[in-house]
Amino acid sequence: MNEQQVWTVEAKGATGRIDKWLAEQQEWSRSQVQDWLKAGHVEVDGRIVKPNYKMTGTESITVHIPEAVELEILPEDIPLDVVYEDSDVIVINKPKGMVVHPAAGHVSGTLVNALLHHCQDLSGINGVKRPGIVHRIDKDTSGLLMVAKNDLAHESLAQQLKDKTTERLYIALVHGEIPHELGTIEAPVGRDKNDRQRMTVTDKNSKAAVTHFRVLDRYEGFTVVECKLETGRTHQIRVHMRYIGFPLAGDPKYGPRKTMKMNGQALHAAVLGFEHPRTGEWLSFEAPLPEEMTFEISQLKKLELES
Structure with a gap:
């Protein structure tokens, strides 16, 4: 098992299901924690337990966090409503129901997949999963989104958002x-x-x-x-x-x-x-x-x- 890191904690006074408790400790989703438990990546006092394990508040817990698997993000010929475009930025009117960038459960059909087909020059500051993405709107929120086509544009737009x-x-x-x-x-x-x-x-x-x-x-x-x-x-x-x-x-x-x-x-x-x-x-x-x-x-x- 490739392990990116190991996280250990003394769960003093903790009660309830271990999957729920672990999800509350870090920026992890409960479903992600459950997958780790089922795969044997979580040990309680040296032994593997199930997601419904009830805690007593005396456990020593070790989480072996699997190395992230890099998703292959492919260009897809998905129609885009391009409101504005030049060599630095694109403004898209995103339809309701479209996810902005790939993630677990949404590796295709996203705005990023469509953008990669539409143009090859997107900023790389956010890596391969979110090229050009400066800000997001929710899947079921429609409307305007600005996308950076190079790092200069990305840094400028990100700073404007911050300011x-x-x-x-x-x-x-x-x-x-x-x-x-x-x-x-x-x-x-x-x-x-x-x-x-x-x-x-x-x-x-x-x-x-x-x-x-x-x-x-x-x-x-x-x-x-x-x-x-x-x-x-x-x-x-x-x-x-x-x-x-x-x-x-x-x-x-x-x-x-x-x-x-x-x-x-x-x-x-x-x-x-x-x-x-x-x-x-x-x-x-x-x-x-x-x-x-x-x-x-x-x-x-x-x-x-x-x-």
């Missing part, structure tokens, strides 16, 4: 009728200790997160808002809107389920602005709402007119 000088506006349909016109949510976001696949507002192992929002329209039981990101944490808008009591419509992870016939959250990256990494010119782009969101909002308007 908070880019413009990123999202349109969201949320549950509930927000009573005020403007708001700012300033609440730290970190991984949910009870579910490693979810993020939450927490003071533990969190990062500062700020979202500004503006009400665009109200309907019975719903509000359309424009959200402006000051930071870019994982699932930030989805987590923040849920935190203030107005979760996104269609969001299977953070909102009420099956309230609309949508596959995933009603969230669209509508506006993207940044300084061109070579010329210094300010570039700004807009992408119209996808048909699914437009339809759901039109149905809300129709119900309002009929009532």
Whole structure:
């Protein structure tokens, strides 16, 4: 077994299943930990145990972390909605349902696979799995994404994101009728200790997160808002809107389920602005709402007119 590293810990006072406990200790998913346990990569007091092993709080645990297997990322002829392109950057209007870069369970059909077919000159700063990717949007979030075609562009765009000088506006349909016109949510976001696949507002192992929002329209039981990101944490808008009591419509992870016939959250990256990494010119782009969101909002308007 090729081992990249060995992680050992004294689990004093720990209780419950070992797979859940281990996933809470590091940036590991529970499914990943379960795979390691099944493969015999985890030892408790020198012996291999199953994922459902119940801890007593006196164990010494050793995790043999397997060496990461490098994925072969292949170009794929997938249509792209290219909003802008030059020798330094590409701006893509990503469709809902497309994963941005390959990962376990998504080695094909991603934006990166499509980009590799579209052009060969992508920045290599993020390695072979994420060439050119400066920032991400969730699989079921549609809209604008900037991609770097060389390292100069990548460094410039990444610095602009860090300096908070880019413009990123999202349109969201949320549950509930927000009573005020403007708001700012300033609440730290970190991984949910009870579910490693979810993020939450927490003071533990969190990062500062700020979202500004503006009400665009109200309907019975719903509000359309424009959200402006000051930071870019994982699932930030989805987590923040849920935190203030107005979760996104269609969001299977953070909102009420099956309230609309949508596959995933009603969230669209509508506006993207940044300084061109070579010329210094300010570039700004807009992408119209996808048909699914437009339809759901039109149905809300129709119900309002009929009532």
